Amino acid sequence: VDNTPVETKTTCPYCGVGCGVIARVEEDGKVSIKGDPDHPANFGRLCSKGSALGETLDLDGRALEPQVFGAPASWDEALDLVAARFKDTIAEFGPESVAFYLSGQLLTEDYYVANKLMKGFIGSANIDTNSRLCMASSVAGHKRAFGSDTVPGCYEDLELADLIVLVGSNMGWCHPVLYQRIAAEKARRPSLKVVVIDPRRTATSDIADLHLSIKPDGDVALFNGLLAHLIETGVIDQTYIAAHTHGFSEVFEQIMGQSLADLMMQTGLPAMQLRQFFKLFAASEKVVTCYSQGVNQSSSGTDKVNAIINCHLATGRIGKPGMGPFSLTGQPNAMGGREVGGLANMLAAHMDLENPRHRESAQNFWAAPTMAEKPGLKAVDMFKAVADGRIKALWIMSTNPVVSMPDANAVKAAIEACPFVVVSDMQADTDTARLAHVLLPASGWGEKSGTVTNSERRISRQRPFKAAPGSAQPDWWQLAEVARRMGFAQAFAYTSPAEIFAEHAALSGLNNNGSRDFDISAYRTIDAQHYDALSPFQWPQPLGTAPKDSRFFSNGKFYHSDGKARFSATAPAQSDRVNDAFPLTLNTGRVRDHWHTMTRTGKSARLSAHLAEPFAEIHPLDGRDFGIEDAALVEITSVTGQRVIVRALLSERQSRGAIFVPMHWTGEVAPTGRVDTLIPSNTDPISGQPALKSCGVAIKPC
Numbered sequence: 001v002d003n004t005p006v007e008t009k010t011t012c013p014y015c016g017v018g019c020g021v022i023a024r025v026e027e028d029g030k031v032s033i034k035g036d037p038d039h040p041a042n043f044g045r046l047c048s049k050g051s052a053l054g055e056t057l058d059l060d061g062r063a064l065e066p067q068v069f070g071a072p073a074s075w076d077e078a079l080d081l082v083a084a085r086f087k088d089t090i091a092e093f094g095p096e097s098v099a100f101y102l103s104g105q106l107l108t109e110d111y112y113v114a115n116k117l118m119k120g121f122i123g124s125a126n127i128d129t130n131s132r133l134c135m136a137s138s139v140a141g142h143k144r145a146f147g148s149d150t151v152p153g154c155y156e157d158l159e160l161a162d163l164i165v166l167v168g169s170n171m172g173w174c175h176p177v178l179y180q181r182i183a184a185e186k187a188r189r190p191s192l193k194v195v196v197i198d199p200r201r202t203a204t205s206d207i208a209d210l211h212l213s214i215k216p217d218g219d220v221a222l223f224n225g226l227l228a229h230l231i232e233t234g235v236i237d238q239t240y241i242a243a244h245t246h247g248f249s250e251v252f253e254q255i256m257g258q259s260l261a262d263l264m265m266q267t268g269l270p271a272m273q274l275r276q277f278f279k280l281f282a283a284s285e286k287v288v289t290c291y292s293q294g295v296n297q298s299s300s301g302t303d304k305v306n307a308i309i310n311c312h313l314a315t316g317r318i319g320k321p322g323m324g325p326f327s328l329t330g331q332p333n334a335m336g337g338r339e340v341g342g343l344a345n346m347l348a349a350h351m352d353l354e355n356p357r358h359r360e361s362a363q364n365f366w367a368a369p370t371m372a373e374k375p376g377l378k379a380v381d382m383f384k385a386v387a388d389g390r391i392k393a394l395w396i397m398s399t400n401p402v403v404s405m406p407d408a409n410a411v412k413a414a415i416e417a418c419p420f421v422v423v424s425d426m427q428a429d430t431d432t433a434r435l436a437h438v439l440l441p442a443s444g445w446g447e448k449s450g451t452v453t454n455s456e457r458r459i460s461r462q463r464p465f466k467a468a469p470g471s472a473q474p475d476w477w478q479l480a481e482v483a484r485r486m487g488f489a490q491a492f493a494y495t496s497p498a499e500i501f502a503e504h505a506a507l508s509g510l511n512n513n514g515s516r517d518f519d520i521s522a523y524r525t526i527d528a529q530h531y532d533a534l535s536p537f538q539w540p541q542p543l544g545t546a547p548k549d550s551r552f553f554s555n556g557k558f559y560h561s562d563g564k565a566r567f568s569a570t571a572p573a574q575s576d577r578v579n580d581a582f583p584l585t586l587n588t589g590r591v592r593d594h595w596h597t598m599t600r601t602g603k604s605a606r607l608s609a610h611l612a613e614p615f616a617e618i619h620p621l622d623g624r625d626f627g628i629e630d631a632a633l634v635e636i637t638s639v640t641g642q643r644v645i646v647r648a649l650l651s652e653r654q655s656r657g658a659i660f661v662p663m664h665w666t667g668e669v670a671p672t673g674r675v676d677t678l679i680p681s682n683t684d685p686i687s688g689q690p691a692l693k694s695c696g697v698a699i700k701p702c
């Protein structure tokens with residue numbers, strides 16, 4: 001008898017790098033984890049979070065059985081009730097009175113079923129996700145520039161570039177394996193230059209040749225200044241601009257003529273550093289500009305994205321090896337969610353919700369009775385609609401908005417007052433799960449089966465290697481069971497994630513013929529066996545093709561109807577959040593060893609040891625001005641009227657006038673760091689993404 005433990009190839013459930021993981025269940029039941037040497041995202045590397053995955057799999061706090069109004073219930077009782085309440089609410093108040101709030105943690109198959117149910121069968125587009133908090137500005141910027149939500153490049157570009165610009169990205173902590181790839185390449189080829197643009201001197205700055213400690217939200221001014229420099233020094237590619245773009249002259253009119261003094265004031269950067277950056281960018285043909293939440297989570301997030309893309313379009317540095325703008329997705333499957341249209345303003349398979357032909361295609365394909373005809377409520381507006389009673393039935397899956405949404409206490413109050421709340425989660429006792437009328441236990445990482453898509457458009461399998469505890473079930477199954485009970489049995493008769501993936505793949509090729517970027521119709525007839533064996537591959541992969549590494553736009557053709565990209569005139573953010581009452585700018589983000597609201601990483605003592613409690617990082621001179629000593633407890637307040645109490649961490653890595661508080665911690669007892677209670681629900685007007693990094697706050701010793 002061969003007792004060798006079985007190894008299962010799967011994918012890390014944390015960040016958008018999407019590393020391949022090999023999980024092995026040992027004889028004592030413990031799970032050991034190592035990087036998959038064959039996975040093209042990480043080639044065997046893992047970061048601290050990925051390496052500790054085996055320490056996060058215990059049953060402590062797991063939701064094991066359905067609960068209805070706080071009492072144990074059978075699946076039939078719980079699902080019957082969910083279906084009946086959603087049906088009754090829709091019958092009485094219409095389809096706009098219900099909503100789903102989902103997560104970039106869901107697998108593509110879960111996401112697909114939820115989106116199909118809401119948009120095709122309930123007939124509303126009130127389905128949004130925590131991806132709205134993560135990369136909605138990148139989606140909007142891509143669509144404005146390219147006519148499609150397309151990430152042009154791939155990770156290999158980081159190793160082929162001569163210059164990598166990291167904007168609003170603490171990659172060393174938030175996308176650590178990509179950081180490791182860059183660091184390794186830089187060690188091998190010291191001529192590779194790295195510029196980090198971030199108000200804080202983070203761990204990522206340690207490999208930077210140049211760190212620009214930019215003012216919060218100074219990015220649009222900086223990249224407009226860069227574009228003006230590229231124009232003045234003749235570095236732009238006039239032939240490319242003429243052949244492949246529109247709108248350059250409008251942008252030219254807008255950005256030329258700005259004085260250096262103005263630029264210094266708007267960016268907070270000295271002239272010498274501005275010149276150094278501009279010269280480096282101008283001189284480097286192969287430049288990749290990576291950006292993350294420091295760009296997206298802003299009331300001018302979409303403009304920031306387009307200001308960056310403008311510089312790449314003007315130089316023709318896009319779609320070619322070692323060059324291009326590169327949005328780094330925060331979550332493991334934010335991209336998969338975009339593919340199935342899992343946002344309130346998208347349709348499945350990168351079709352357009354506001355395009356009647358696309359709606360008709362999806363409706364016919366699904367045999368759907370009632371298609372949504374207009375965009376639904378984006379995350380912040382969705383919870384406002386819950387608060388004012390327009391949404392009367394809400395299903396939250398795999399996310400914890402009571403901690404993670406801006407104005408988090410208002411969100412908590414809204415959910416508390418909502419007539420009917422369903423929460424599907426692995427954990428029974430999250431801040432959000434506690435408010436559920438119906439709690440549905442979800443199977444989690446290592447138990448469920450499906451696919452995810454990482455930041456470079458690579459689709460990988462998540463495979464189970466252990467049984468789900470109790471009666472926990474996958475999210476797609478829960479959705480399909482509710483759909484069946486709502487009268488849609490035929491369209492949701494799935495028996496496996498492989499069937500859902502095949503349907504998703506078939507839809508991606510429907511009336512496509514290259515008119516849309518997302519096409520994986522090569523997999524439209526995939527069976528369970530091939531699905532199980534599926535190797536990581538990048539999209540697009542239309543019918544009749546084989547997997548290959550890919551870049552978009554190498555031929556200069558984009559997805560606007562005339563095939564040309566668009567320059568966008570962008571406006572620097574008008575900063576009005578800091579005033580006498582709230583004189584500091586609060587920046588929120590991740591720490592190295594925790595993920596989101598810590599429902600998983602909080603289980604690992606090793607991960608929790610890195611930073612044991614929330615903190616406020618503040619410059620020593622600001623500490624002096626506000627009477628704050630290192631390690632003392634401080635109270636932070638904002639315009640929302642809420643307060644958090646955390647320990648001060650005085651550090652010269654922080655810029656003056658700003659403080660940083662991590663987003664992960666919860667709890668009502670001081671020191672507590674449910675920092676999103678402080679942040680008002682201001683959003684980018686185009687993307688609807690909340691400004692989670694630039695809130696005016698006051699601070700004082702406790």
Ligand code: SF4
Binds near residue numbers: 016017046047
């Ligand atoms: Fe997981 Fe991201 Fe770390 Fe890779 S870099 S192991 S995907 S958390």
